[in-house]
Amino acid sequence: MGLFKPAWMNEEQNKALEAIGKLSNQVELAKAVKDAPVWKVKVEAVKKITDKTLLADIAKNAVKEYLRQLAVERIIDQTLLIDIAKNDNDADVRITAALNISDNIISQQIFADILTGNSGMSDLREQALSKVEDQDVLEYVALNKKESITCRELAIGKLTNMAVIDKIAKDTSNDLIIRGYAIEKTSTQSLLASIAQNGDVQIRVKAADRLEDRDVAQQTYIAVIKKLLSDKNLRYTQGSWETREKLVRKITDQAALIDVTSNRDEVPLVRMAAADKLTDRDLAHKIYSGLINTTLPASVYAEIKSRIDSSK
Numbered sequence: 001m002g003l004f005k006p007a008w009m010n011e012e013q014n015k016a017l018e019a020i021g022k023l024s025n026q027v028e029l030a031k032a033v034k035d036a037p038v039w040k041v042k043v044e045a046v047k048k049i050t051d052k053t054l055l056a057d058i059a060k061n062a063v064k065e066y067l068r069q070l071a072v073e074r075i076i077d078q079t080l081l082i083d084i085a086k087n088d089n090d091a092d093v094r095i096t097a098a099l100n101i102s103d104n105i106i107s108q109q110i111f112a113d114i115l116t117g118n119s120g121m122s123d124l125r126e127q128a129l130s131k132v133e134d135q136d137v138l139e140y141v142a143l144n145k146k147e148s149i150t151c152r153e154l155a156i157g158k159l160t161n162m163a164v165i166d167k168i169a170k171d172t173s174n175d176l177i178i179r180g181y182a183i184e185k186t187s188t189q190s191l192l193a194s195i196a197q198n199g200d201v202q203i204r205v206k207a208a209d210r211l212e213d214r215d216v217a218q219q220t221y222i223a224v225i226k227k228l229l230s231d232k233n234l235r236y237t238q239g240s241w242e243t244r245e246k247l248v249r250k251i252t253d254q255a256a257l258i259d260v261t262s263n264r265d266e267v268p269l270v271r272m273a274a275a276d277k278l279t280d281r282d283l284a285h286k287i288y289s290g291l292i293n294t295t296l297p298a299s300v301y302a303e304i305k306s307r308i309d310s311s312k
Contacts (some may be wrong), residue, residue: 005164008032008041016041023231026051031066033058046070056080063092072096078103091117099131112137122148129154137198139164149177156181166191178204183207195222205247221247222256229265241267248273254280261287268296272304285311 006028007019009083016038019057023029023045032045046067049055052075059071059080068084069092075081078101085097091114098110106154111128115137129151132138142155142164156178159165168174169182170191173190183195183206193216197206201224208220234240248270260266260274268291275287288308292301 006032008036008045011037013038013040017044020044020048026054029056031056033062041045042067043070048076051078059084059093065093068093069096072100075100082106092121092124094176095128099127107131108134116140122150125151126154129158135159135161142168145174149175151180154277155179156185159185162186162188169195176200179203180206182212186210189213205243208251218251218253218256221250222253225260229263241270244270245273248277252279254278258283268300268304272307276307281311 006022006211006266007027008016010016010019010141016036017040020029020032020041021044023032026049029045029049030051033042033049036045042064043066046058046071046144049058049071054077055071055075056077057076059068062068062071072081072084072093073096075084075097081101085094086102088094088097088281093297094110094114096148098107098114101107103260108131111132112157114135115125115128115132125148129138129141138155138158139161142152142159144152147155156165156168165182165186166188169186174182180203183192183203187210189211192207192210193213196204196211196216198221199207204220204224208217211217211220225244228234228240228244231240244266248257248260251260251274257274257277261271261278263271271291272288275284275291278284278287285308288304290312292304292308294301296304
């Protein structure tokens, strides 16, 4: 480069970026990708290259994976993309190339190879999964406990094999979030009933919501409310009382609702929600009147007061 270094070689980032911003010479930009001492300068240089030959060289030969990936994103040459998707040593670069391959058979093969190889960043694996059609690959990802929750959710959502979905739903070693996704998709009533009656509190309601037997569903909602309220560590946490309030709004059993309204350990908003569901509106008015007091937060006081006024 001689005695004088180009401005993009400046180790002060802002000055180097300013120089790259003014540069349009493609060969010089390619040199910056290779030799600039500042990482952001390399990145910005790649983004400014439009020469197909130079882009291809960066996509194939840049030392840093992200620079190769940036170049691949702008390549349309199908032969080159297939070569990179098959042979690059970085999964993210391969996925990026495969996403731009128009031959669906080839891209599906590459996605399958990468996804079953447990490599690549989660967000790019998600993009690959969104394109995958092979049920065997989807099953592998859905069952793979080392896979990210988001990827497993995507795989479960695309699975058509109900036996696999049921396996995930009943496997107690699975993360409860994953089991929940499977429960929301299965229609196997015996499994749903078993989970609703005997499963972890966090997923019992999901199972009950899917039950055709609404009597069992009602029993589950009531049991879960009691369970949450009996746990002193959960009773007054926001997540617990909000869950109980939602559950109350699912209940139709009048005796169970009256039990909730009369339970002084329960928070006023949940008792109010139970009163909202009562068919005996005179009783509901009486419950609202018993709940209201000046120590309540203003918003809660206003809600209960509005119900008293409208139920007179």
